Amino acid sequence: MSADTLARLRLIRTRSIGPISYFQLLQRFGSAQSALDAIPDLARRGGGTLPRIPSPAEIEREAETVASLGARYLICGDPDYPALLAEVDTAPPALIVAGDVALANRPCVAMVGARNASAAAVRFARMLAHDLVEHGLVVVSGLARGIDTAAHDGSLDRATIGVIAGGIDIVYPPENDRLQRAIAHRGLLVAEQPPGTEPRARHFPYRNRIIAGMGQGTVVVEAAPKSGSLITARLAAEYGRDVMAVPGSPLDPRAQGCNLLIRDGATLIQSAADVIETLRPFGRDRVAAPKIGFEGPVGTGDASDRDRRAVVELLSQSAVATDEVIRQSGMPSALVQTVLLELELAGRIDRHAGGRVSLR
CATH class of the missing domain: 3.40.50.450 (Rossmann fold)
Structure with missing residues:
Protein backbone atom coordinates (compact mmCIF):
# COMPACT_ATOMS: atom_id res chain seq x y z
CA MET A 1 0.00 0.00 0.00
CA SER A 2 1.40 3.40 -0.99
CA ALA A 3 1.86 6.16 1.57
CA ASP A 4 -0.81 8.25 -0.19
CA THR A 5 -3.36 5.42 -0.13
CA LEU A 6 -2.62 4.81 3.55
CA ALA A 7 -3.16 8.51 4.31
CA ARG A 8 -6.38 8.57 2.27
CA LEU A 9 -7.78 5.59 4.17
CA ARG A 10 -6.86 7.17 7.50
CA LEU A 11 -8.72 10.29 6.41
CA ILE A 12 -11.73 8.27 5.21
CA ARG A 13 -11.93 6.28 8.43
CA THR A 14 -11.83 9.37 10.65
CA ARG A 15 -15.32 9.31 12.12
CA SER A 16 -16.33 12.95 11.66
CA ILE A 17 -15.21 13.04 8.00
CA GLY A 18 -17.82 12.21 5.38
CA PRO A 19 -17.49 12.25 1.59
CA ILE A 20 -18.11 15.99 1.27
CA SER A 21 -15.54 16.96 3.90
CA TYR A 22 -13.07 14.37 2.53
CA PHE A 23 -13.08 15.89 -0.94
CA GLN A 24 -13.06 19.42 0.46
CA LEU A 25 -9.98 18.63 2.53
CA LEU A 26 -8.17 17.15 -0.47
CA GLN A 27 -9.10 20.13 -2.62
CA ARG A 28 -7.98 22.61 0.02
CA PHE A 29 -4.74 20.98 1.18
CA GLY A 30 -3.65 19.10 -1.92
CA SER A 31 -2.92 15.72 -0.32
CA ALA A 32 -4.38 13.39 2.27
CA GLN A 33 -1.34 13.68 4.55
CA SER A 34 -1.49 17.48 4.51
CA ALA A 35 -5.19 17.26 5.34
CA LEU A 36 -4.47 14.93 8.26
CA ASP A 37 -1.90 17.39 9.57
CA ALA A 38 -4.45 20.24 9.36
CA ILE A 39 -7.34 18.49 11.12
CA PRO A 40 -6.37 19.42 14.74
CA ASP A 41 -6.32 23.13 13.96
CA LEU A 42 -9.55 22.98 11.94
CA ALA A 43 -11.37 21.10 14.71
CA ARG A 44 -10.15 23.64 17.28
CA ARG A 45 -11.49 26.49 15.16
CA GLY A 46 -14.84 24.73 14.97
CA GLY A 47 -15.08 24.76 18.75
CA GLY A 48 -15.03 21.02 19.27
CA THR A 49 -12.73 18.18 20.21
CA LEU A 50 -10.16 16.61 17.95
CA PRO A 51 -11.68 13.68 16.04
CA ARG A 52 -9.92 10.37 16.50
CA ILE A 53 -7.72 9.63 13.49
CA PRO A 54 -6.91 5.93 12.96
CA SER A 55 -3.24 5.05 13.22
CA PRO A 56 -1.33 3.65 10.22
CA ALA A 57 -1.21 0.28 12.01
CA GLU A 58 -5.02 0.17 12.26
CA ILE A 59 -5.43 0.83 8.55
CA GLU A 60 -2.80 -1.79 7.70
CA ARG A 61 -4.70 -4.34 9.80
CA GLU A 62 -7.91 -3.46 7.97
CA ALA A 63 -6.12 -3.84 4.63
CA GLU A 64 -4.85 -7.27 5.66
CA THR A 65 -8.41 -8.31 6.52
CA VAL A 66 -9.69 -7.02 3.17
CA ALA A 67 -7.01 -9.01 1.33
CA SER A 68 -7.73 -12.15 3.38
CA LEU A 69 -11.37 -11.96 2.26
CA GLY A 70 -10.31 -11.93 -1.39
CA ALA A 71 -11.40 -8.31 -1.72
CA ARG A 72 -9.66 -5.07 -2.68
CA TYR A 73 -10.06 -1.31 -2.35
CA LEU A 74 -11.24 1.04 -5.07
CA ILE A 75 -10.27 4.62 -4.21
CA CYS A 76 -12.23 7.40 -5.92
CA GLY A 77 -9.96 8.51 -8.74
CA ASP A 78 -8.62 5.02 -9.49
CA PRO A 79 -9.14 3.88 -13.12
CA ASP A 80 -11.36 0.97 -11.98
CA TYR A 81 -13.60 3.12 -9.75
CA PRO A 82 -17.15 3.23 -11.21
CA ALA A 83 -17.13 6.27 -13.50
CA LEU A 84 -20.83 7.10 -13.09
CA LEU A 85 -20.60 6.89 -9.32
CA ALA A 86 -17.61 9.25 -9.38
CA GLU A 87 -19.91 11.93 -10.86
CA VAL A 88 -21.89 12.07 -7.60
CA ASP A 89 -20.90 14.78 -5.10
CA THR A 90 -21.22 12.30 -2.22
CA ALA A 91 -19.40 9.45 -3.98
CA PRO A 92 -17.79 7.10 -1.45
CA PRO A 93 -14.08 8.01 -1.21
CA ALA A 94 -13.31 4.29 -1.02
CA LEU A 95 -15.16 1.08 -1.86
CA ILE A 96 -14.29 -2.48 -0.92
CA VAL A 97 -15.12 -4.91 -3.70
CA ALA A 98 -14.94 -8.62 -4.41
CA GLY A 99 -15.46 -10.20 -7.81
CA ASP A 100 -15.36 -8.90 -11.37
CA VAL A 101 -14.47 -5.20 -11.05
CA ALA A 102 -14.95 -4.65 -14.79
CA LEU A 103 -18.73 -4.98 -14.32
CA ALA A 104 -18.83 -1.63 -12.51
CA ASN A 105 -17.89 0.27 -15.66
CA ARG A 106 -20.25 -1.50 -18.01
CA ARG A 280 -30.67 4.31 -25.06
CA PRO A 281 -30.15 8.11 -25.23
CA PHE A 282 -27.99 7.98 -22.09
CA GLY A 283 -24.51 9.24 -22.82
CA ARG A 284 -25.46 11.31 -25.85
CA ASP A 285 -24.44 14.93 -25.56
CA ARG A 286 -22.75 14.22 -22.19
CA VAL A 287 -19.99 16.75 -22.76
CA ALA A 288 -19.03 17.22 -19.12
CA ALA A 289 -16.18 15.01 -18.00
CA PRO A 290 -16.94 12.88 -14.93
CA LYS A 291 -15.91 14.70 -11.81
CA ILE A 292 -14.08 13.02 -8.98
CA GLY A 293 -16.03 13.90 -5.86
CA PHE A 294 -16.69 17.41 -4.55
CA GLU A 295 -16.05 20.31 -6.89
CA GLY A 296 -17.68 23.18 -5.01
CA PRO A 297 -15.82 26.22 -3.75
CA VAL A 298 -13.62 25.73 -0.70
CA GLY A 299 -12.08 28.73 1.01
CA THR A 300 -8.40 28.83 1.69
CA GLY A 301 -8.55 31.60 4.27
CA ASP A 302 -9.64 31.59 7.88
CA ALA A 303 -13.19 32.18 9.01
CA SER A 304 -13.69 34.57 11.91
CA ASP A 305 -15.58 33.82 15.11
CA ARG A 306 -18.29 36.15 13.84
CA ASP A 307 -18.62 34.10 10.64
CA ARG A 308 -18.94 30.90 12.66
CA ARG A 309 -21.59 32.36 14.95
CA ALA A 310 -23.57 33.60 11.95
CA VAL A 311 -23.62 30.12 10.38
CA VAL A 312 -24.38 28.29 13.63
CA GLU A 313 -27.32 30.61 14.34
CA LEU A 314 -28.88 29.55 11.03
CA LEU A 315 -28.64 25.85 11.88
CA SER A 316 -30.87 23.66 14.02
CA GLN A 317 -31.44 19.95 14.54
CA SER A 318 -33.68 20.02 11.45
CA ALA A 319 -31.65 19.48 8.29
CA VAL A 320 -31.44 22.43 5.90
CA ALA A 321 -29.89 22.73 2.44
CA THR A 322 -26.39 24.18 2.39
CA ASP A 323 -27.47 26.52 -0.41
CA GLU A 324 -30.14 27.94 1.88
CA VAL A 325 -27.57 28.58 4.61
CA ILE A 326 -25.40 30.40 2.08
CA ARG A 327 -28.35 32.46 0.83
CA GLN A 328 -29.57 33.50 4.29
CA SER A 329 -26.11 34.23 5.65
CA GLY A 330 -25.22 36.57 2.80
CA MET A 331 -21.66 35.24 3.06
CA PRO A 332 -19.53 33.96 0.16
CA SER A 333 -20.15 30.30 -0.61
CA ALA A 334 -16.50 29.37 -0.04
CA LEU A 335 -16.55 30.97 3.42
CA VAL A 336 -19.71 29.09 4.47
CA GLN A 337 -18.19 25.83 3.21
CA THR A 338 -15.08 26.52 5.28
CA VAL A 339 -17.15 27.10 8.42
CA LEU A 340 -19.21 23.93 7.81
CA LEU A 341 -16.02 21.94 7.31
CA GLU A 342 -14.63 23.18 10.64
CA LEU A 343 -17.93 22.45 12.42
CA GLU A 344 -18.09 18.95 10.96
CA LEU A 345 -14.52 18.15 12.03
CA ALA A 346 -15.38 19.48 15.48
CA GLY A 347 -18.31 17.06 15.67
CA ARG A 348 -20.91 19.83 15.86
CA ILE A 349 -22.89 19.17 12.67
CA ASP A 350 -24.13 16.22 10.64
CA ARG A 351 -24.42 16.07 6.87
CA HIS A 352 -27.41 14.46 5.18
CA ALA A 353 -28.42 13.36 1.69
CA GLY A 354 -29.20 16.10 -0.76
CA GLY A 355 -26.52 18.49 0.51
CA ARG A 356 -28.32 19.22 3.79
CA VAL A 357 -26.79 19.88 7.20
CA SER A 358 -28.02 20.00 10.81
CA LEU A 359 -26.67 20.62 14.26
CA ARG A 360 -25.69 17.44 16.05
Whole structure:
Protein backbone atom coordinates (compact mmCIF):
# COMPACT_ATOMS: atom_id res chain seq x y z
CA MET A 1 0.00 0.00 0.00
CA SER A 2 1.40 3.40 -0.99
CA ALA A 3 1.86 6.16 1.57
CA ASP A 4 -0.81 8.25 -0.19
CA THR A 5 -3.36 5.42 -0.13
CA LEU A 6 -2.62 4.81 3.55
CA ALA A 7 -3.16 8.51 4.31
CA ARG A 8 -6.38 8.57 2.27
CA LEU A 9 -7.78 5.59 4.17
CA ARG A 10 -6.86 7.17 7.50
CA LEU A 11 -8.72 10.29 6.41
CA ILE A 12 -11.73 8.27 5.21
CA ARG A 13 -11.93 6.28 8.43
CA THR A 14 -11.83 9.37 10.65
CA ARG A 15 -15.32 9.31 12.12
CA SER A 16 -16.33 12.95 11.66
CA ILE A 17 -15.21 13.04 8.00
CA GLY A 18 -17.82 12.21 5.38
CA PRO A 19 -17.49 12.25 1.59
CA ILE A 20 -18.11 15.99 1.27
CA SER A 21 -15.54 16.96 3.90
CA TYR A 22 -13.07 14.37 2.53
CA PHE A 23 -13.08 15.89 -0.94
CA GLN A 24 -13.06 19.42 0.46
CA LEU A 25 -9.98 18.63 2.53
CA LEU A 26 -8.17 17.15 -0.47
CA GLN A 27 -9.10 20.13 -2.62
CA ARG A 28 -7.98 22.61 0.02
CA PHE A 29 -4.74 20.98 1.18
CA GLY A 30 -3.65 19.10 -1.92
CA SER A 31 -2.92 15.72 -0.32
CA ALA A 32 -4.38 13.39 2.27
CA GLN A 33 -1.34 13.68 4.55
CA SER A 34 -1.49 17.48 4.51
CA ALA A 35 -5.19 17.26 5.34
CA LEU A 36 -4.47 14.93 8.26
CA ASP A 37 -1.90 17.39 9.57
CA ALA A 38 -4.45 20.24 9.36
CA ILE A 39 -7.34 18.49 11.12
CA PRO A 40 -6.37 19.42 14.74
CA ASP A 41 -6.32 23.13 13.96
CA LEU A 42 -9.55 22.98 11.94
CA ALA A 43 -11.37 21.10 14.71
CA ARG A 44 -10.15 23.64 17.28
CA ARG A 45 -11.49 26.49 15.16
CA GLY A 46 -14.84 24.73 14.97
CA GLY A 47 -15.08 24.76 18.75
CA GLY A 48 -15.03 21.02 19.27
CA THR A 49 -12.73 18.18 20.21
CA LEU A 50 -10.16 16.61 17.95
CA PRO A 51 -11.68 13.68 16.04
CA ARG A 52 -9.92 10.37 16.50
CA ILE A 53 -7.72 9.63 13.49
CA PRO A 54 -6.91 5.93 12.96
CA SER A 55 -3.24 5.05 13.22
CA PRO A 56 -1.33 3.65 10.22
CA ALA A 57 -1.21 0.28 12.01
CA GLU A 58 -5.02 0.17 12.26
CA ILE A 59 -5.43 0.83 8.55
CA GLU A 60 -2.80 -1.79 7.70
CA ARG A 61 -4.70 -4.34 9.80
CA GLU A 62 -7.91 -3.46 7.97
CA ALA A 63 -6.12 -3.84 4.63
CA GLU A 64 -4.85 -7.27 5.66
CA THR A 65 -8.41 -8.31 6.52
CA VAL A 66 -9.69 -7.02 3.17
CA ALA A 67 -7.01 -9.01 1.33
CA SER A 68 -7.73 -12.15 3.38
CA LEU A 69 -11.37 -11.96 2.26
CA GLY A 70 -10.31 -11.93 -1.39
CA ALA A 71 -11.40 -8.31 -1.72
CA ARG A 72 -9.66 -5.07 -2.68
CA TYR A 73 -10.06 -1.31 -2.35
CA LEU A 74 -11.24 1.04 -5.07
CA ILE A 75 -10.27 4.62 -4.21
CA CYS A 76 -12.23 7.40 -5.92
CA GLY A 77 -9.96 8.51 -8.74
CA ASP A 78 -8.62 5.02 -9.49
CA PRO A 79 -9.14 3.88 -13.12
CA ASP A 80 -11.36 0.97 -11.98
CA TYR A 81 -13.60 3.12 -9.75
CA PRO A 82 -17.15 3.23 -11.21
CA ALA A 83 -17.13 6.27 -13.50
CA LEU A 84 -20.83 7.10 -13.09
CA LEU A 85 -20.60 6.89 -9.32
CA ALA A 86 -17.61 9.25 -9.38
CA GLU A 87 -19.91 11.93 -10.86
CA VAL A 88 -21.89 12.07 -7.60
CA ASP A 89 -20.90 14.78 -5.10
CA THR A 90 -21.22 12.30 -2.22
CA ALA A 91 -19.40 9.45 -3.98
CA PRO A 92 -17.79 7.10 -1.45
CA PRO A 93 -14.08 8.01 -1.21
CA ALA A 94 -13.31 4.29 -1.02
CA LEU A 95 -15.16 1.08 -1.86
CA ILE A 96 -14.29 -2.48 -0.92
CA VAL A 97 -15.12 -4.91 -3.70
CA ALA A 98 -14.94 -8.62 -4.41
CA GLY A 99 -15.46 -10.20 -7.81
CA ASP A 100 -15.36 -8.90 -11.37
CA VAL A 101 -14.47 -5.20 -11.05
CA ALA A 102 -14.95 -4.65 -14.79
CA LEU A 103 -18.73 -4.98 -14.32
CA ALA A 104 -18.83 -1.63 -12.51
CA ASN A 105 -17.89 0.27 -15.66
CA ARG A 106 -20.25 -1.50 -18.01
CA PRO A 107 -23.74 -0.03 -18.68
CA CYS A 108 -25.67 -0.61 -15.44
CA VAL A 109 -29.31 -0.34 -14.43
CA ALA A 110 -30.44 -0.35 -10.80
CA MET A 111 -33.41 -2.44 -9.71
CA VAL A 112 -35.04 -1.94 -6.32
CA GLY A 113 -38.38 -2.62 -4.68
CA ALA A 114 -40.39 -3.91 -1.78
CA ARG A 115 -38.96 -6.41 0.71
CA ASN A 116 -42.43 -7.90 1.23
CA ALA A 117 -43.11 -8.04 -2.50
CA SER A 118 -45.97 -10.00 -4.01
CA ALA A 119 -45.24 -13.29 -5.76
CA ALA A 120 -46.18 -11.73 -9.11
CA ALA A 121 -43.77 -8.81 -8.60
CA VAL A 122 -40.94 -11.15 -7.59
CA ARG A 123 -41.48 -13.23 -10.72
CA PHE A 124 -41.62 -10.12 -12.92
CA ALA A 125 -38.43 -8.69 -11.36
CA ARG A 126 -36.57 -11.96 -11.91
CA MET A 127 -37.67 -12.12 -15.56
CA LEU A 128 -36.92 -8.44 -16.16
CA ALA A 129 -33.41 -8.76 -14.72
CA HIS A 130 -32.75 -11.84 -16.85
CA ASP A 131 -33.89 -10.06 -20.01
CA LEU A 132 -31.84 -6.94 -19.21
CA VAL A 133 -28.56 -8.82 -18.85
CA GLU A 134 -29.34 -10.76 -22.03
CA HIS A 135 -29.28 -7.36 -23.76
CA GLY A 136 -25.87 -6.49 -22.32
CA LEU A 137 -26.84 -4.49 -19.23
CA VAL A 138 -25.56 -5.10 -15.70
CA VAL A 139 -28.17 -5.22 -12.92
CA VAL A 140 -27.32 -3.41 -9.67
CA SER A 141 -29.33 -4.03 -6.52
CA GLY A 142 -29.02 -4.12 -2.74
CA LEU A 143 -29.31 -7.81 -1.73
CA ALA A 144 -32.41 -7.12 0.37
CA ARG A 145 -35.31 -9.50 0.62
CA GLY A 146 -38.00 -9.44 -2.06
CA ILE A 147 -37.34 -7.52 -5.27
CA ASP A 148 -33.58 -7.10 -4.71
CA THR A 149 -33.11 -10.84 -4.28
CA ALA A 150 -35.23 -11.55 -7.37
CA ALA A 151 -33.20 -9.06 -9.43
CA HIS A 152 -29.94 -10.76 -8.43
CA ASP A 153 -31.39 -14.23 -9.05
CA GLY A 154 -32.42 -13.23 -12.56
CA SER A 155 -29.07 -11.68 -13.48
CA LEU A 156 -26.56 -13.81 -11.54
CA ASP A 157 -25.58 -16.01 -14.47
CA ARG A 158 -24.55 -13.04 -16.64
CA ALA A 159 -23.93 -9.74 -14.84
CA THR A 160 -25.05 -8.64 -11.39
CA ILE A 161 -23.68 -6.21 -8.78
CA GLY A 162 -24.73 -6.44 -5.14
CA VAL A 163 -24.27 -3.36 -2.96
CA ILE A 164 -24.44 -4.13 0.76
CA ALA A 165 -24.94 -1.86 3.75
CA GLY A 166 -22.43 -3.46 6.12
CA GLY A 167 -18.93 -4.84 5.82
CA ILE A 168 -18.11 -7.07 2.88
CA ASP A 169 -17.79 -10.05 5.23
CA ILE A 170 -21.22 -9.53 6.83
CA VAL A 171 -24.26 -11.28 5.36
CA TYR A 172 -27.61 -9.51 5.64
CA PRO A 173 -30.27 -10.78 5.51
CA PRO A 174 -28.95 -14.14 6.76
CA GLU A 175 -30.99 -16.15 4.25
CA ASN A 176 -29.02 -14.52 1.40
CA ASP A 177 -25.72 -16.02 2.54
CA ARG A 178 -25.42 -18.31 -0.49
CA LEU A 179 -26.53 -15.56 -2.89
CA GLN A 180 -24.04 -13.02 -1.48
CA ARG A 181 -21.19 -15.49 -1.79
CA ALA A 182 -22.24 -16.34 -5.35
CA ILE A 183 -22.26 -12.65 -6.31
CA ALA A 184 -18.74 -12.23 -4.90
CA HIS A 185 -17.53 -15.08 -7.12
CA ARG A 186 -19.65 -14.66 -10.27
CA GLY A 187 -20.58 -10.98 -10.20
CA LEU A 188 -19.37 -8.05 -8.10
CA LEU A 189 -19.98 -7.42 -4.40
CA VAL A 190 -19.59 -3.81 -3.22
CA ALA A 191 -19.34 -2.41 0.32
CA GLU A 192 -18.50 1.04 1.67
CA GLN A 193 -18.16 0.13 5.34
CA PRO A 194 -15.01 -1.55 6.70
CA PRO A 195 -14.98 -5.32 7.31
CA GLY A 196 -16.86 -6.43 10.39
CA THR A 197 -19.40 -3.59 10.27
CA GLU A 198 -22.90 -4.82 11.09
CA PRO A 199 -25.53 -2.99 8.99
CA ARG A 200 -27.48 -0.35 10.91
CA ALA A 201 -30.44 1.74 9.82
CA ARG A 202 -28.20 4.74 9.04
CA HIS A 203 -26.13 2.64 6.62
CA PHE A 204 -28.96 1.86 4.19
CA PRO A 205 -29.40 5.39 2.76
CA TYR A 206 -25.64 5.38 2.12
CA ARG A 207 -25.99 2.08 0.29
CA ASN A 208 -28.96 3.45 -1.70
CA ARG A 209 -26.91 6.37 -3.05
CA ILE A 210 -24.32 3.90 -4.38
CA ILE A 211 -27.00 1.84 -6.12
CA ALA A 212 -28.53 4.96 -7.69
CA GLY A 213 -25.11 6.40 -8.55
CA MET A 214 -23.88 3.29 -10.37
CA GLY A 215 -26.92 2.98 -12.63
CA GLN A 216 -27.75 4.83 -15.81
CA GLY A 217 -31.29 4.57 -14.47
CA THR A 218 -33.29 3.02 -11.64
CA VAL A 219 -36.27 0.67 -12.03
CA VAL A 220 -38.67 0.38 -9.07
CA VAL A 221 -40.82 -2.77 -8.83
CA GLU A 222 -43.38 -2.40 -6.02
CA ALA A 223 -42.68 0.15 -3.30
CA ALA A 224 -44.73 1.64 -0.50
CA PRO A 225 -44.77 5.43 -0.11
CA LYS A 226 -41.77 6.71 1.91
CA SER A 227 -39.90 3.44 1.38
CA GLY A 228 -36.17 3.07 0.88
CA SER A 229 -36.82 2.23 -2.77
CA LEU A 230 -38.35 5.66 -3.32
CA ILE A 231 -35.30 7.23 -1.66
CA THR A 232 -33.14 5.43 -4.23
CA ALA A 233 -35.40 6.69 -7.02
CA ARG A 234 -35.23 10.26 -5.69
CA LEU A 235 -31.44 10.09 -5.54
CA ALA A 236 -31.32 8.77 -9.11
CA ALA A 237 -33.38 11.76 -10.25
CA GLU A 238 -31.07 14.14 -8.36
CA TYR A 239 -28.11 12.58 -10.16
CA GLY A 240 -29.73 13.19 -13.54
CA ARG A 241 -30.46 9.51 -14.14
CA ASP A 242 -33.66 7.97 -15.53
CA VAL A 243 -36.34 6.86 -13.06
CA MET A 244 -38.60 4.01 -14.18
CA ALA A 245 -41.42 2.23 -12.39
CA VAL A 246 -43.60 -0.82 -12.88
CA PRO A 247 -47.29 0.04 -12.39
CA GLY A 248 -49.51 -1.93 -10.04
CA SER A 249 -53.01 -2.16 -8.71
CA PRO A 250 -54.19 0.97 -6.84
CA LEU A 251 -55.70 -1.43 -4.31
CA ASP A 252 -52.28 -2.83 -3.34
CA PRO A 253 -50.33 -0.58 -0.91
CA ARG A 254 -47.11 -2.10 -2.27
CA ALA A 255 -47.84 -0.54 -5.66
CA GLN A 256 -48.63 2.96 -4.42
CA GLY A 257 -45.04 4.16 -4.52
CA CYS A 258 -44.56 3.07 -8.14
CA ASN A 259 -47.86 4.57 -9.21
CA LEU A 260 -46.91 7.86 -7.54
CA LEU A 261 -43.56 7.85 -9.36
CA ILE A 262 -45.31 7.36 -12.71
CA ARG A 263 -47.79 10.13 -11.88
CA ASP A 264 -44.83 12.41 -11.15
CA GLY A 265 -43.05 11.67 -14.42
CA ALA A 266 -41.25 8.34 -14.08
CA THR A 267 -41.24 6.14 -17.18
CA LEU A 268 -43.79 3.31 -17.09
CA ILE A 269 -42.06 -0.06 -17.52
CA GLN A 270 -43.71 -3.25 -18.76
CA SER A 271 -40.73 -5.06 -20.27
CA ALA A 272 -36.98 -5.01 -20.75
CA ALA A 273 -37.57 -3.31 -24.11
CA ASP A 274 -39.08 -0.33 -22.27
CA VAL A 275 -35.97 -0.04 -20.07
CA ILE A 276 -33.59 -0.30 -23.01
CA GLU A 277 -35.54 2.32 -24.98
CA THR A 278 -35.46 4.68 -21.98
CA LEU A 279 -31.72 4.25 -21.42
CA ARG A 280 -30.67 4.31 -25.06
CA PRO A 281 -30.15 8.11 -25.23
CA PHE A 282 -27.99 7.98 -22.09
CA GLY A 283 -24.51 9.24 -22.82
CA ARG A 284 -25.46 11.31 -25.85
CA ASP A 285 -24.44 14.93 -25.56
CA ARG A 286 -22.75 14.22 -22.19
CA VAL A 287 -19.99 16.75 -22.76
CA ALA A 288 -19.03 17.22 -19.12
CA ALA A 289 -16.18 15.01 -18.00
CA PRO A 290 -16.94 12.88 -14.93
CA LYS A 291 -15.91 14.70 -11.81
CA ILE A 292 -14.08 13.02 -8.98
CA GLY A 293 -16.03 13.90 -5.86
CA PHE A 294 -16.69 17.41 -4.55
CA GLU A 295 -16.05 20.31 -6.89
CA GLY A 296 -17.68 23.18 -5.01
CA PRO A 297 -15.82 26.22 -3.75
CA VAL A 298 -13.62 25.73 -0.70
CA GLY A 299 -12.08 28.73 1.01
CA THR A 300 -8.40 28.83 1.69
CA GLY A 301 -8.55 31.60 4.27
CA ASP A 302 -9.64 31.59 7.88
CA ALA A 303 -13.19 32.18 9.01
CA SER A 304 -13.69 34.57 11.91
CA ASP A 305 -15.58 33.82 15.11
CA ARG A 306 -18.29 36.15 13.84
CA ASP A 307 -18.62 34.10 10.64
CA ARG A 308 -18.94 30.90 12.66
CA ARG A 309 -21.59 32.36 14.95
CA ALA A 310 -23.57 33.60 11.95
CA VAL A 311 -23.62 30.12 10.38
CA VAL A 312 -24.38 28.29 13.63
CA GLU A 313 -27.32 30.61 14.34
CA LEU A 314 -28.88 29.55 11.03
CA LEU A 315 -28.64 25.85 11.88
CA SER A 316 -30.87 23.66 14.02
CA GLN A 317 -31.44 19.95 14.54
CA SER A 318 -33.68 20.02 11.45
CA ALA A 319 -31.65 19.48 8.29
CA VAL A 320 -31.44 22.43 5.90
CA ALA A 321 -29.89 22.73 2.44
CA THR A 322 -26.39 24.18 2.39
CA ASP A 323 -27.47 26.52 -0.41
CA GLU A 324 -30.14 27.94 1.88
CA VAL A 325 -27.57 28.58 4.61
CA ILE A 326 -25.40 30.40 2.08
CA ARG A 327 -28.35 32.46 0.83
CA GLN A 328 -29.57 33.50 4.29
CA SER A 329 -26.11 34.23 5.65
CA GLY A 330 -25.22 36.57 2.80
CA MET A 331 -21.66 35.24 3.06
CA PRO A 332 -19.53 33.96 0.16
CA SER A 333 -20.15 30.30 -0.61
CA ALA A 334 -16.50 29.37 -0.04
CA LEU A 335 -16.55 30.97 3.42
CA VAL A 336 -19.71 29.09 4.47
CA GLN A 337 -18.19 25.83 3.21
CA THR A 338 -15.08 26.52 5.28
CA VAL A 339 -17.15 27.10 8.42
CA LEU A 340 -19.21 23.93 7.81
CA LEU A 341 -16.02 21.94 7.31
CA GLU A 342 -14.63 23.18 10.64
CA LEU A 343 -17.93 22.45 12.42
CA GLU A 344 -18.09 18.95 10.96
CA LEU A 345 -14.52 18.15 12.03
CA ALA A 346 -15.38 19.48 15.48
CA GLY A 347 -18.31 17.06 15.67
CA ARG A 348 -20.91 19.83 15.86
CA ILE A 349 -22.89 19.17 12.67
CA ASP A 350 -24.13 16.22 10.64
CA ARG A 351 -24.42 16.07 6.87
CA HIS A 352 -27.41 14.46 5.18
CA ALA A 353 -28.42 13.36 1.69
CA GLY A 354 -29.20 16.10 -0.76
CA GLY A 355 -26.52 18.49 0.51
CA ARG A 356 -28.32 19.22 3.79
CA VAL A 357 -26.79 19.88 7.20
CA SER A 358 -28.02 20.00 10.81
CA LEU A 359 -26.67 20.62 14.26
CA ARG A 360 -25.69 17.44 16.05
